[in-house]
Amino acid sequence: MDVMINSRVNIQNFGVKNLLQILFFSSLSGFLTGLSFNSPNLSFLIWFSLIFLLRVLKNNSYPKSFFYSFIAGFIHFLTVVFWIGFVTRLGLFFLLLYLSLYWAIPSLGIKKLLEKNFNFLLVPLLWVVFEYLRAKWGGFGWALFGYSQFKNIALIQIVNLLGVWPVSFLIVLFNVVLFNFLEKRKLSQSLLSLLVFLFLLSSFFFYGYSSLKRPSFKDKSSLVSLVQPNIAQEKKWQTIYYQEIKDKLVFLLRQAPPGSLVIFPEASWPYSAGKDFAELKLLAKTFKRDILMGVVEKSEENYFNTAVLISKQGRFSKYRKLKLVPFGEYIPLRRFLSFISVVNSFGDISAGKEVVLLNYKNLRIATLICFEDLFPDLVRDFVRKGANVLVNITNDAWFKGYPQVIQHLQPAVFRAIEERRYLLRAANTGISCIISPQGEIEKILRVNNKKIFVEGLLNGKIFLSQDETFYSQWPDIFIYIGGILGLVLLVFDKKIKF
Structure with a gap:
C-alpha cells in the first residue's frame, strides 16, 4: 500500500x-x-x-x-x-x-x-x-x-x-x-x-x-501413468537421435503398472506414423501396455498432430488436433506472405475435422493437444459428446521452461473446474500433473524436487464424473x-x- x-x-x-x-x-x-x-x-x-x-x-x-x-x-x-x-x-x-x-x-x-x-x-x-x-x-x-x-x-x-x-x-x-x-x-x-x-x-x-x-463422486476410478520423457527440442526430428528417443520411451513405458493407461506427451514418437500405426501396435503388444501417445501422423500428402490410443491387443482410435498454432503449425495468409522467403520454407500441419473421444475401459477421453486447453468451447464440445476425463498432452520444450510452463498450466486448472472433470497433463519437459475437478493439483511429477527438464513417470488414480456443470450448459x-x-x-x- x-x-x-x-x-x-x-x-x-x-x-x-x-x-x-x-x-x-x-x-x-x-x-x-x-x-x-x-x-x-x-x-x-x-x-x-x-x-x-x-x-x-x-x-x-x-x-x-x-x-x-x-x-x-x-x-x-x-x-x-x-x-x-x-x-x-x-x-x-x-x-x-x-x-x-x-x-x-x-x-x-x-x-x-x-x-x-x-x-x-x-x-x-x-x-x-x-x-x-x-x-x-x-x-x-x-x-x-x-x-x-x-x-x-x-x-x-x-x-x-x-x-x-x-x-x-x-x-x-x-x-x-x-x-x-x-x-x-x-x-x-x-x-x-x-x-x-x-x-x-x-x-x-x-x-x-x-x-x-x-463430497466428490467417486464411484468409478481408473489407474493412469503420465510419462515425462524430457526430450530436448534440439534432438527431435533428427534421425541420429531416433533410436535414443525410442529407447527412452520404452524404458519409461516398462516402468508403468500393467493395469494403467500410459499417457505420453504431444509428438513423442520420433518417427512419423502411418495410418495403421504398425510400430505403435507392436510396442503395445510387446510390453502389454495400453498407450495414449502423441504422434505426427502422415496420411497421403498430409501431416496431422495426432493423439492415438492403442490397446495392448493392438486396437486403436485417434484424434487429430483441431486448433493449430499459427506460425507454428501453419502459416496464416500464406499467399499474401510469400514474398518473405522464410515463410516458403515452412510446411503446414493439417487440422482435424471433428471432435473424437478416445475410449478406454470406463474412460471417455477428451484429448487436448498442446494449447487446445485454451479453448473452453472445444472442451465443452468433448464433454457434450460424453467425455468424463480431460487429457492435455503437450511439448513445451521450445520455450526454455519458466515462466511459460506456469502460464500454460493456468488454463488447465480452469478447464478442470469448468467441467468438473479430472485433467491429466503429460508434458515433454514438464509440468506433468494430475488436476482434480476442483482445480487442485493432486499430484505432480518431481525428481530431486525439480518439476521441469527431468524425466520420470507419475502414477495415480482418478475418479470419473458424467455430471454437466452450469457453465457447460450456459457458457x-x-x-x-x-x-x-x-x-x-x-x-x-x-x-x-x-
Whole structure:
C-alpha cells in the first residue's frame, strides 16, 4: 500500500505531464500485470497494477490514452510471452503489436467510463468483454486476468458456474475501487464500490468453500501413468537421435503398472506414423501396455498432430488436433506472405475435422493437444459428446521452461473446474500433473524436487464424473448479462446521484 500511495504522490507532483514519466507509469502497469502470470508468488500484483494506467487515462486526451495504453499492453504481453522469441523474434514482435490493441482500444471507453458514477462496474465489464473477444474470436486466450489466480482454489470455484470471466471482473473492480479512493471521488461512490467488491469477494469465497466441502463422486476410478520423457527440442526430428528417443520411451513405458493407461506427451514418437500405426501396435503388444501417445501422423500428402490410443491387443482410435498454432503449425495468409522467403520454407500441419473421444475401459477421453486447453468451447464440445476425463498432452520444450510452463498450466486448472472433470497433463519437459475437478493439483511429477527438464513417470488414480456443470450448459451467460447490465447502468448513470 505504501508503494501505491507514494506512486500517487509522485504522479500528482508532476501532474502527469512529462512524457517520460507518463510512459513510466503506463509501462509499470503493464509490467506488474505481466509479472502476475509468471509466478504464483506474484499473483497479488494484478490486484493493484492497473491503477497507474487508470490515472494516466484520466489525465490525458483520447489519442494519448490510446497510445499510452498501447505501450502498457505491449510491455504487459512482452513480460508474459517474451519466450516466443526463443522460436521467432519476428513473430513475437507482430504478435505483441496485435495483442496490445486489446489494451489500447478499450482504453478509449475506459477513459470515458471512469467519469461515471458506476465506473466500478462499467470499467470491469468493458475489460472482460475485450478479454472475451480476444479469447473467443482473437485466437489467443493466453493470460486472461483470472488465470493469474489459479492457485487461489476457493476464489476460483465460481468458474464452474460462470467461467473465468467473473474472476477477471473482480480483479479489475478492485483496481477501480483503489482508483476511486486515491482520486478522492465522492465518498459515497467510493464506499459503495468497496461494499460491492467486498460483497462479491465474500460470495465467491462462500461458494468456493462450500463447493470444496461437498463430497466428490467417486464411484468409478481408473489407474493412469503420465510419462515425462524430457526430450530436448534440439534432438527431435533428427534421425541420429531416433533410436535414443525410442529407447527412452520404452524404458519409461516398462516402468508403468500393467493395469494403467500410459499417457505420453504431444509428438513423442520420433518417427512419423502411418495410418495403421504398425510400430505403435507392436510396442503395445510387446510390453502389454495400453498407450495414449502423441504422434505426427502422415496420411497421403498430409501431416496431422495426432493423439492415438492403442490397446495392448493392438486396437486403436485417434484424434487429430483441431486448433493449430499459427506460425507454428501453419502459416496464416500464406499467399499474401510469400514474398518473405522464410515463410516458403515452412510446411503446414493439417487440422482435424471433428471432435473424437478416445475410449478406454470406463474412460471417455477428451484429448487436448498442446494449447487446445485454451479453448473452453472445444472442451465443452468433448464433454457434450460424453467425455468424463480431460487429457492435455503437450511439448513445451521450445520455450526454455519458466515462466511459460506456469502460464500454460493456468488454463488447465480452469478447464478442470469448468467441467468438473479430472485433467491429466503429460508434458515433454514438464509440468506433468494430475488436476482434480476442483482445480487442485493432486499430484505432480518431481525428481530431486525439480518439476521441469527431468524425466520420470507419475502414477495415480482418478475418479470419473458424467455430471454437466452450469457453465457447460450456459457458457457465456456472464458476458450476456454483463452486457445488459452495462447498458442499463449507462442509461441510468446520470439519473442516480451519490
